[in-house]
Amino acid sequence: MIGIALRTLRHRKGAFAGAFVALLCAAALVCACLMLLETGLRGGVAPERYAGTPVVVAADQYVRQSVDKGDGETKTKAKPLTERAWLPASVADGLRRAPGVSRVVTEVTFPFGASTGHGWESAALTPFTIARGREPRAAGEVVVDARAGLAVGAELRGHRVVGVTAQALPSQDTVFFSTAEARRLAGHPGKVSAIGVFGTGEVAVPEGAVVHTGDERGRLEFLDAEQARVSLISMGGALAGTSLLVAILVVVGTFALSVRQRHRELALLRAVAATPKQVRALVGGEALLVGVAAGVLGAGAGVGLGLWLHGTFVALGTTPANLRLVVSPFPPLAAFLATVGAAQVAARVSARRISRIRPVEALGEAALDQGRLPWWRAAAGAVCVAGGVVLVAVLSGLRTEAAATPVTMLTALLWTVAVTLLGPLLARAAVRVLPLGAAGVSGFLAGRSLRAAPKGLAAVLAPLTLLVAMTCTILFAPATVGRAAEEQARAGLRAGHVVTGAGAAAVARVPGVEAVVPVLRTTVRAGLDKYAAQAVAYDRRVLDLDVTAGSMDAFGEDAVAISGTAAARLGIGAGDPLALTLGDGTPARLTVAAVYARGLGFGDLTLPYDLVTGHVDDPAPTLLVSAPGLAAAALRAALPPGAEVSAVTGGPTGGAAGGPTGGAAGGGANQQAAFVALGLIIAFTAIAVVNTLAMATSGRARELAALRLAGTTRRQVLRMLRLETLGAVLVAAVLGTGVALVTLAAFGAGMTGSATPSVPPVAYALVIAATAGLALVATAVPARLVLRVRPAEAVTGR
Template identity: 65%
Template sequence: MEAMISLAWKTLRHRKAGFAGAFVALFCAAALVTACGMLLETGLRGALAPERYAGAPVIVAGDQFERRVVDKGEGETKVKAKALSELRWIPENLAAGLAAAPGVEKVVTEVTFPAGDALGHGWESAALTPFTLKSGRAPEKAGEVVVDASFRGESFTASGRTYRVVGVTHQALPSQRTVFFSTAEARRLAGRPGLVSAIGVFPQVPVTVKGAIAYTGDERGAVEFRDGDNARIKLISMGGAMGGTSLLVAILVVVGTFALSIQQRQRELALLRAVAATPRQIRRMLGGEALAVSAMAGVLGAGAGIMLGFWLRGRFVALGAMPDNLHLVLSPFPMAAALLATVAAAWAAARVSARRTSKIRPVEALGEAALEKPGLPVGRLIAGLVVLAGSVVLTILLTTLDTEAAAGPVTMLTALAWTLAVSLLAPLIARAVTALPLRGPGAGGYLAARNLRAGTKRMSSVITPLSLMIAMTCTILFVQTTLGAAAHDQAVAGVKAETVLGPGASATAAREVPGVRAVTEVLRTSVRVDLERYGAQAVTPRGLDQTMDLGVVAGSMASFGEKSVALSTKAAGWFGVAVGDRLALTLGDGTPAELTVAAVYTRGMGFGELTLPHALVSKHVDDPRGTLLVAGGDRAALSEAGPLLSPAGNSSSGGAAVNYVAMGLIIAFCAIAVVNTLAMSTSARSREMALLRLVGTTRRQVLGMLRQETAGAVLVSVVLGTLISAITLSAASLGMTGSLMPSVPPLGYLGVIAGVAALALAATAIPARLALREHPAEAIGGRE
């Protein structure tokens, strides 16, 4: 045992270039897993520090979760809770009861509402931060405001009215701009008579309030930043999906890297078998090498993963996917998990890759190293066929998933499963391709064709990362374009209005413009049905037929009123309801509602899975400012009523950019794997290139041979990767959009192929040119 470990260390010292590839793959794997683990742990344990409520020791507010008792069977029950998307307000008269509680010295009521590009409050709630005046005085009249220190100017405009700035505070919050109105004006603008968003209690004493919850510490941040819980849920799902995908990709890449490394050492391992090294000793040596390399790569990669995690957080904050005051949770668990996963993957990869070599009988060892055996080992062939069958099953399953949340992870898993099948069966694919009578021009083409036929194992090891990169890149990029195009097409087809006005536009002003036939007010929100969240829109029914066409296939929007709901065909199937049925749901702030299904429509991706009455929803959202669809009227005149948008402007989503950033790391890892594999493969052929030079082959012919070999591998990989992504994207598109044809921008696809080809050629040419600088005799004499 000690002798084999000593030999493992010696081989590491004397084969630095060969193990550099494995180190790079493991380093990147550890960094990715660590970063994903940090996101996941932040979603599970992260806390939001309060800003606006930092000065109040206790905040009394509504329960920000929708809770439901679920029967687990056998008399057992459990309470399930889901975060609300809108703030649940509480009665203002609760303040009197709190003020009378023992130990309470002061209570402060608070209302929060959107005011221009800031959040508006009544001046009486300034003590919750606390805000203090730097200059001026408190607002006393309806037309006066106090602004925070970040504002400039002598006036402020909100809700179509201009207010005079009468005071400026010392403070400004980092995550929100703040404007204070007089108490009466704040209550009017909030539009919730008799309700408040929160009540501050001074000092911190135990208080109990029926119909509300007392929040202390960082719990106050969850009330102030209601998107924080949603962000944490996104981090959990994103971190889990990214981590799982990264780990699967890492295992595939690491196995391929070790297989290539061991393949390049066939002569060395054959010699060890010939001098009586046992299979167990060979496996121990290779396992020891893998453990040594993976331990070093895992530790360094985990450290780099921390920096990667902070970079990801910065991008998500910039894209609005998480609030700035939701800080990453730092603990040893993600790094330990990354190190363990890296070491386990490397050890398993080395043992699996060495299994066939270590079993060769000593008398056959050198012959096995000198000549490739045709065909595949029976175990690998069976595994390849099993994974191929599993890929077919996953593809069929993907066609049945009609929500992005359910289909997203399965889409990545399907692409990976097909790539794994290609990886396992790659030698057969390479042998079939090289059997074709294909040959490039000149001596380089002749040499390339002969090399590809003689070295199918080498070609198969190159095909795997190239196919993986093309398949994953196309899948990640074009699943987003497919969903975006479907939503855009439905929105364009369904918006009949000639003009769309953005948030803050006045419906009254728009209706007064000459020539306007109809104005539809539209709000975007979400609701819950049986605790599951669904995207919804709220519309004003009057004149809806002139501004919007939802593609109704059952019922009629003519009967749509204040107690009605219209559903997409998908939603109707999910809920098992039809026209005339009653549907119980919960609005964004937790208010229950039971509505009658008036219509079923087809354009759910463009307009939301549910359509609700505007009058009902506007009272239960944090920001009642939506868009206006205007039929008729002059666009120039309408622009005075609010900002102009494109007809499909309400169908866009910022989630695609977040997905691109998150999954882009997987693409980067695949790119590194491509460079790594090709550089390893080319560097290991320095002896071969030196022999070619000695027998009269020119540098140009050698480089031409390598370019044509790489071009052949790229061509095969393009076909395989494109086929994998086409199957995966078609299945995902069929499930989510109903169309078998995904939306793939031609220039985008050509850009992916060109990028992969350029990367592959560069990864081949650079190490080849470095190897060719050395004199052929010295190259042969200095290497095995």
């Protein structure tokens, strides 16, 4: 059968071109996503600053917890810290006394503007040497690296440059201070961020310290790389699974359309005594050949797509440049096998009905499309509807974005699968209500055509519905959370100004300032679960968290306020104890003073400012200032040079929107990266729409030629096709919008407490307009090519 399948492909290239394109895109998308996943699992980070140090000792940068496996055994799980953990400086004294250790170098690391600050004591770790000038010796003196472009005597953020190094690190700008000044600026008295050990002896370290060698030094040096690895694992896995599900759905539809267009040919084979097994083998052989060719080319293209994705994430700042992309045979091989498997599944499903009918009925089946739904398809559709209802119920109970996002995509996909399976029934119902007859001769022909071939309309509806549903879900799920966060932050923020680069005391002394609240953003863990948190010196004249239980009057040094969502997740309330791990790994046992409602706008946890200030990498706070009647320009003029003042205008101020209070939804760069990755799925679905419509239009050459021979003009035929396409887009828009609204309502109910999603009218109109534009172009281009052939030649097939 492979030989026959090869000859079939050779003579019917157009019928299989659509399936080939769909499979090729699917292989590329799955391969690229798997490359991200493998990078997260196996990616290494080469050290830069610690490249010249054989052994680096540092505090454990993970939260660890023993979990009972249920059979008497325990398993230790670990999650990375979001801030750098620090070691007591006394550890270095013990290491100096260890046998075989020739030298021990301590260092502190802290942010200094866009650069990284260190004490000159640790210059030997790389090593750095002075090219011009001298080392820093007093407060106010700095040494910059060779890439800074500053000369000795220049000023840098209020400090005088006294030296320039001969070296510069590839991906970080370095500034050196005197040892005493660096430790003061780092804000961790008596502690160091790392200890470099030189010598030949084995290093023994106390509990809580970890030895790093090889590429492990890079992971210690670039803590954001470890966070990026975790993000790539979750993003790559979720996107690979979503891509594969979308690919199977698209490819099944494409193959079904291809088989339907060849129904007469396959029916003739049944009529001349071909067995069902032979017909399935023929279609399976065709799918195997197309799948192998598309899988090989698509897997190769997927490697390039993976490189592009990695480069894009680096440019967005979500992935460090030194987190090397892992390129191995696994992702292309897995993508190839998945593509071939999807092609086989699609072919078997598509050929099932034609291969099982009796030979005498085969030609009749080919000639007449009654749109009847096989029992197995109706049953599968009912199961998908039931599964969609279950997922909607599950989604409405999810309160965290990490848990809700993959379920949201799966919910939209499952409802779309249900629409695809029940497509012929939905198509027959739709053509009865479409007002095509009012559009003259072309409208009459379009209506008759759609009524005569409901399966053809159903084949077109599937990718169109998928495109509308997935695009609306991907675009409007973040908008739903963002709108709720903005509303909460706007309602709870009483400050009139946001100040950075100045001390709270200096701002409080300005005449007209009523209250100043310093804010730090961080992340803490309760057990292994991560929560966004803000640390504030609470003042109700600046912040109103909308307390629902307890009181902020009890908010003090050993207290914490918690959002209602986090309280429900943890099963605690006002007055209960709460054990936390701060961002740098420091344990804290606090008492819940209050439960508040505005968690999206202000973070899941609100901690005392004095508790957190010594446990973050960057202790410089954002100041929220209440100063009624004081203009931003007047406040700026009263502050020291370098202070920045902006007015709170009622726009996005909550953490979910990226504002000063540090809310729940994460950074804008991570959201952009997610949009880029999910945008590839939208692009793949758009390609499927163009592909399917082009195949459907090209496969109607005989029908269009017969209309021309019956006296229909070329313009009337083109207008008929446009009306059919617009009718299909209208039905798909209704179905896709319904799928998206059901999914977004459940998502919103869980994440924001409101089942009303945020759907900006302009953005929604652009989605529908883009879908309609794609569909019309995909119909018009092949239609014009088909109509160039003389009608008589098209009907006879010559």
